[in-house]
Amino acid sequence: xxxxxxxxxxxRLALARAAGALRPGGGxxxxxxxxxxxxxxxxxxxxxxxxRPRLAGICGSDLxxxxxxASPWFEPVxxxxxxxxxxxxxxxxxxxxxVVEPVLGCDARAIRPRCPACxxxxxxxxxxxxxxxxxxxxxxxxxxDTGGGWSLAxxxxxxxxxxxxxxxxxxxxxxxEPAACAIRGAxxxxxxxxxxxxxxxAGTLGxxxxxALDRWVRPARILVGAKHPVQRRLARxxxxxxxxxxxxxxxxxxxxxxxxxVGGGGGQGExxxxxxxxxxxxxxxxxxCVGSATSLAQALAVARPGGRIVMVGMPGTVTVDxxxxxxxxxxxxxxxxxxxxxxxxxxxxxxAFELAAEADLGRLVSAAYPLARSTDALAHxxxxxSRGATKIVFDLRAxxxxxxx
Amino acid sequence: xxxxxxxxxxVDRSTPPTLFHHGEGFxxxxxxxxxxxxxxxxxxxxxxxxxxxxxxxxLHPVDNDPLPALLHPGMRxxxxxxxxxxxxxxxxxxxxxxRVIEAVLDLAAxxxxxxxxxxxxxxxxxxxxxxxxxxxxxxxxxxxxxPRGLLYxxxxxxxxxxxxxxxxxxxxxxEISKRAAESDLLVYVNINLVAMDGGxxxxxxxxxxxRSLRHHHNVRTMQHSRSFMDQHRSELxxxxxxxxxxxxxxxxxxxxxxxxLNNDTFPKxxxxxxxxEWEWSLRDRASYLGAAKALERAPARLxxxxxxxxxxxxxxxxxxxxxxxxxxxxxxxxVYEQQLVEVExxxxxxxxxxxxxxxxxxxxxxxxxxxxxxxxxYFFNLYRNRPLVREGGVLIMSHPxxxxxHPVHHPSYIDFFEELLAETTDPLELEKTYExxxxxxxxxxxxxxxxxxxxxxxxxYMWYWGAHALQHLGSVIVVGGDARAVRxxxxxxxxxxADALEMAGDVVGxxxxxxxxxxxxxxxxxxx
Numbered sequence: 001x002x003x004x005x006x007x008x009x010x011x012r013l014a015l016a017r018a019a020g021a022l023r024p025g026g027g028x029x030x031x032x033x034x035x036x037x038x039x040x041x042x043x044x045x046x047x048x049x050x051x052r053p054r055l056a057g058i059c060g061s062d063l064x065x066x067x068x069x070a071s072p073w074f075e076p077v078x079x080x081x082x083x084x085x086x087x088x089x090x091x092x093x094x095x096x097x098x099v100v101e102p103v104l105g106c107d108a109r110a111i112r113p114r115c116p117a118c119x120x121x122x123x124x125x126x127x128x129x130x131x132x133x134x135x136x137x138x139x140x141x142x143x144x145d146t147g148g149g150w151s152l153a154x155x156x157x158x159x160x161x162x163x164x165x166x167x168x169x170x171x172x173x174x175x176x177e178p179a180a181c182a183i184r185g186a187x188x189x190x191x192x193x194x195x196x197x198x199x200x201x202a203g204t205l206g207x208x209x210x211x212a213l214d215r216w217v218r219p220a221r222i223l224v225g226a227k228h229p230v231q232r233r234l235a236r237x238x239x240x241x242x243x244x245x246x247x248x249x250x251x252x253x254x255x256x257x258x259x260x261x262v263g264g265g266g267g268q269g270e271x272x273x274x275x276x277x278x279x280x281x282x283x284x285x286x287x288x289c290v291g292s293a294t295s296l297a298q299a300l301a302v303a304r305p306g307g308r309i310v311m312v313g314m315p316g317t318v319t320v321d322x323x324x325x326x327x328x329x330x331x332x333x334x335x336x337x338x339x340x341x342x343x344x345x346x347x348x349x350x351x352a353f354e355l356a357a358e359a360d361l362g363r364l365v366s367a368a369y370p371l372a373r374s375t376d377a378l379a380h381x382x383x384x385x386s387r388g389a390t391k392i393v394f395d396l397r398a399x400x401x402x403x404x405x
Numbered sequence: 406x407x408x409x410x411x412x413x414x415x416v417d418r419s420t421p422p423t424l425f426h427h428g429e430g431f432x433x434x435x436x437x438x439x440x441x442x443x444x445x446x447x448x449x450x451x452x453x454x455x456x457x458x459x460x461x462x463x464l465h466p467v468d469n470d471p472l473p474a475l476l477h478p479g480m481r482x483x484x485x486x487x488x489x490x491x492x493x494x495x496x497x498x499x500x501x502x503x504r505v506i507e508a509v510l511d512l513a514a515x516x517x518x519x520x521x522x523x524x525x526x527x528x529x530x531x532x533x534x535x536x537x538x539x540x541x542x543x544x545x546x547x548x549x550x551x552p553r554g555l556l557y558x559x560x561x562x563x564x565x566x567x568x569x570x571x572x573x574x575x576x577x578x579x580e581i582s583k584r585a586a587e588s589d590l591l592v593y594v595n596i597n598l599v600a601m602d603g604g605x606x607x608x609x610x611x612x613x614x615x616r617s618l619r620h621h622h623n624v625r626t627m628q629h630s631r632s633f634m635d636q637h638r639s640e641l642x643x644x645x646x647x648x649x650x651x652x653x654x655x656x657x658x659x660x661x662x663x664x665x666l667n668n669d670t671f672p673k674x675x676x677x678x679x680x681x682e683w684e685w686s687l688r689d690r691a692s693y694l695g696a697a698k699a700l701e702r703a704p705a706r707l708x709x710x711x712x713x714x715x716x717x718x719x720x721x722x723x724x725x726x727x728x729x730x731x732x733x734x735x736x737x738x739x740v741y742e743q744q745l746v747e748v749e750x751x752x753x754x755x756x757x758x759x760x761x762x763x764x765x766x767x768x769x770x771x772x773x774x775x776x777x778x779x780x781x782x783y784f785f786n787l788y789r790n791r792p793l794v795r796e797g798g799v800l801i802m803s804h805p806x807x808x809x810x811h812p813v814h815h816p817s818y819i820d821f822f823e824e825l826l827a828e829t830t831d832p833l834e835l836e837k838t839y840e841x842x843x844x845x846x847x848x849x850x851x852x853x854x855x856x857x858x859x860x861x862x863x864x865x866y867m868w869y870w871g872a873h874a875l876q877h878l879g880s881v882i883v884v885g886g887d888a889r890a891v892r893x894x895x896x897x898x899x900x901x902x903a904d905a906l907e908m909a910g911d912v913v914g915x916x917x918x919x920x921x922x923x924x925x926x927x928x929x930x931x932x933x
Contacts, residue, residue: 232827248823255820260848 001405003151004374004394005036006065008080013068020067025382027067028375033084035371040153040405044134044145045110049092051100051156052405055174055368055393056149057087058381060203060291061314062141066378071316078142079135085149085394086141089164089173090156097164099176100156101349102139103337104146108157109134117339121347124184124337139337150371150394153405162349171362174393175208179361180352182208185287185312185335186217187343195219195284198253198302200246202226202235203384204364204391205312206289211359213287214239216344216351221256223283225249225298228385238359246298250277253302257281282307291315300324310335368395408447411746411928414681416440421682423921424693425758425902427885428771428805429708430700431678431693432758434902440919441752443793444681445928448669449743451720455501458724459508462662466727467735472509472592472660476516480589484509485559485582485612488527489537490764491596492666497716501664503543505594505724509662510546522584523556526593526611528618529853529860530765531814532558537768561614561860562850569616570655573647577620579655582612586657595663597736599787599927600634600744601641603663604733605649613648615844615862620644624832627872632786634929636737649729662726663736666719668743668926675715679926705807712761713768744929748793751932753917754909755794756902757784759804760925765859765867770811773890774818774867776804781881782870784922791932793920797879799909801902806886806894813857817849821864822893830895832872840865879912 009032016031027033040050062084064070086102103123106114109132117125130136137143140154147154164173186209191197197219199206206224213222224235225246232243244252254261259281282304288295291313297320299309305328312335325332338348355361366389369377374394381392396402414420422433423442436442452458463472476482486502489495506523513521523542525533538556539547550556559582560566568586570579585591585608593611597603610618620626621644627633629640636642652659671678674696677689685693700708723739725732761771763779771779780802785792794800810819825839840862843849849861874881881896882905888898899905910917922930 242824244824244827248820251820252824254848255824255842255846258847260851 001038001040001152001401002371002399003036003038003083003147004033004371005038005081005083006033008032016066017068020069023379023382024067025063025378028378031066031068033066033374035374041145041147041155043155047158048155049158049161050153050405051088051090051092051098051161052153052402053085053088053090053149053151053396054097055089055170055365055395055397056085057174057178057391057393058377059087059178060205063378063382064314064316069316070314074138074142077130077136077138079137079144082137082142082144083148083151083154084141085151086139087174087177088140088149088154089170089176090149090154097170097173098161099164099173099349100140100149101160101162101338102141102177104129104134104137104139104143106132107159121340123339125339150374152396152399152402162353165353168353168357169362171365172356172360175356175361175364175391176349176352178204178391179208179212179355180338180348181205181312181335183212183216183341183348183351183355184338185209185289185310186212187341188310188333188335189213189217189285189287189308191217191219191285193218193220196221196223196253196257198249198283198286199224199240200249200286200288200295200299201290201313202231203289207231207234207238207364207390208355208361209287209289209312210235210240211238211355211361215355215358223249223252223256228388230388230390231385234364234390249298250279250301253283254279257283257304277301281305284308285310287312289313291318293318293320296320300330303328303330305329307331308333364390365393366390368393370395370399408449411444411446413746413748414442414444416442423923424678424682425803426678426760426924427758427803429705429712429761430805431697432803432885436756436921437906437919440921442921442923443746443748443928443930444923445668445746445926446743448667448719449722451667451722455721456504456508458721459505462724462726463508463512466660467725468731469660469727472726473512473516475590475658475660476513476518478517478519480518481520481587482513482518482590482592483522483524483585483588484592484594485524485526485585485608486541486594487596487607487611488525488530489533489541489767490530491602492598492717492719493762493764493767494670494715494717495540495767496666496719498540499543500541501596501666501721502541502594503546505662505664506542506546509592509594521550521555523550524582524585524612525558526607527559528611528613529561529615529863529866531853531857531859534857559612560854562854567614570657571651573651575644575647577644577648578616579609579648579651580614580617581608581652585612586655590658590660592660592662595661597663597665597740600636600737600740600929601639603736604636604642604645605652605729606642606645607661608652608659609645609648615860617648619844622866622869624836624869624872627869628876630873632788632792632873634786635789659729660726661729661732662724663732664721665723665736665739665743667722669719670717670926671715672718709761709770741929744927745789745931746928748920748930748932751791751793751795752798752920753795753913754799754801754906754919755922756801756919757803757922757924759784759802765863766811766814769814770809772810772815772818772822773806773808773894774822774864776802776806777894778867778870780804780871781874782867784924785871785874787922787927787929789929789931792877793922793930793932794878796877797913799880799882799912800874800878801882801884801905801909803884803902804886806883806890808887808890814859815864816852816858817843817846817861818859818864826893826895832869832875835865835868880909882908
């Protein structure tokens, strides 16, 4: 079968890193990701089934992986070679459509007793992602044994499968996994109806965080820093109360919260970024949906004393001045993956299905590519906002050989 | 030889290229044959004996007792004066305010008045710096009063120093400087650069708080002022006059001193800017070429500092003192004498070159909102009877319109431009949804009171200033502006005048009529 496979080739990873540094997504052309003809992954054991992907999304962590810029933190919890792709809507042999919940936790790894996190349904915090009868892999799409969404077939454990309602389009269904991540982030804010929440970044994650905040948190204000016109439009449609260009977010938060500012005078080159401006107050919660040094610095600049920053975007290695975190006693919390949400006490994926349908998240899918055009697809994903796009996916439905599997 | 009046030139094949101001630079443009160019009158002669004329005005006021008769020991005297927004460009020393204030103070001293305050009547404008105050009132006055806290900027956000005087019959609240309201005599020293200035507006606006100003600095007033330079058809004027009545009935005694300047705006080497192009001498042409090339190559910051250091040679053409309304009638007549030009009929397209300065960026940056205000607020409204451009017509302005703000002077402008105009450019929507939050923003309030920032609500007023033009025009095109900034204003960018005319044709149709408003200096078109 055809698949895009990432191999552990140090020279190629180095090339990918160089190409990715020049242009995000450039690692696809120069690096270790290759279109190969390979055998479908063998089913690892009882309870495993073959899933034939229909659509598979490209997310920021995929781009970091392809460009070899992802944090070395992940090295012990992934296994090469692997087929990327963890945002997946596929179908089973009997034709039923499913969304794959990609975390490879205790159930998928046949580990008993389950770890405390899995026992509580908090899959994203599983302690056994490198153990059991599978090779290491925190998710489908990072594990050598399971395959991933950027292929014609993968292996999935029945605990990972969520049936897709007949009324839901593939485009909406492929948004369920990123929606689950975003919902996790939104609910980790702990925000209430009187709070002001700032969202840094309005790519797919940022936009869906806005939708989730609007659906379950309903804070007084949702301010979004969005770089591109299409992002600003969607942010408004999905529930943001205030949408500004990223450099203006500090000033917008200042206004929304009635804060004063000290230093910098509030002028261009200062208030536009974060240097020189210190808000006396700020947002109750900031959701960083980018994960860069710049975005984290901005999050720190706009969080109020005693506020909270939820990091939803995958950060990697960043250099940032943490003095405000210390001096203003700001909480910095991560929001990775999904599980069971304490409030409202339901599986994140179930909430994600609801959100995908109610907020019409299928509209965020902007373009679909065949596997053979992976370099174009990844370049498009890397430049999505500036090209008026949001989510880029691989469309496997018409791939040759798919029906023979 | 007496100065020549303004006139309207019809462009033919022999007409030389026309000078357009373009921020801190110029453009020479060939206007289509058949276009009309409105030229301002030449400068009126300056009074021969300025100090004598000032003293004469104080001793022989209109409809009022002579100033010495109003002064007595033990009284409280307040002298308010126009702020940095007047005149434009700032005038050479001695500023006319200094001359008038010194004359008033001499009379006060002779009368034994020792409780005197001097207040820069800046309303919601930024505070004047020490250097700016010194320039306006002179070192002698500054050194005598400022160190003792007797010369200061008005603070419209100081609740302890505001006095509520009542409401007009239209329900407009009148709240002004408490010191001015409670003085035995308020002497207001004005400079009338345009017909809108002066009269009751001096006190009712210059010394008023937001509570008062919001009643006339709003979209409805601006849309019903056709134009606000014509007091007979200006709702802005009417509202200020109603407030003036409240001030009078509250017992505030005002001795109004109004001055008019001629339009001798630019000194050498920029004096060619106010000449008619076909009368340029060889030296003028050389000056133009030298200046244009040098400015083209100079960094924007340098070009700005060159122009911001220009001090105008304009000087006093008239001074009247006494009762507010009587004085203002005389002042307005003098302003019209200097500025009025009769123009027959409206055009499909109005063109204008916008200079580097407007009332709100002296020693500062002409940001995009001020570009809008200067073009659609001030220049568009410099008419009597009818606008120079027909309803549904096109305004073409030439200005670099950089996405650039003075961080200290215009902090709320940045938010207005970057946040609000990204949402809407509709003045009514901006007023309804956002004005109050900006007006009451504590940070803006803090910067207005303690730094040198325009009040938080000020960018709204700038936008409202253009509300009548926005309602009237079919399209606005900016030539040579930063395209992103121009679009943010809701206007269309064009690289050249030819492109702009092509674009305008889509709105007004083929073979449009065109009128060019040639400035500087300032003029008022009487469109009949």
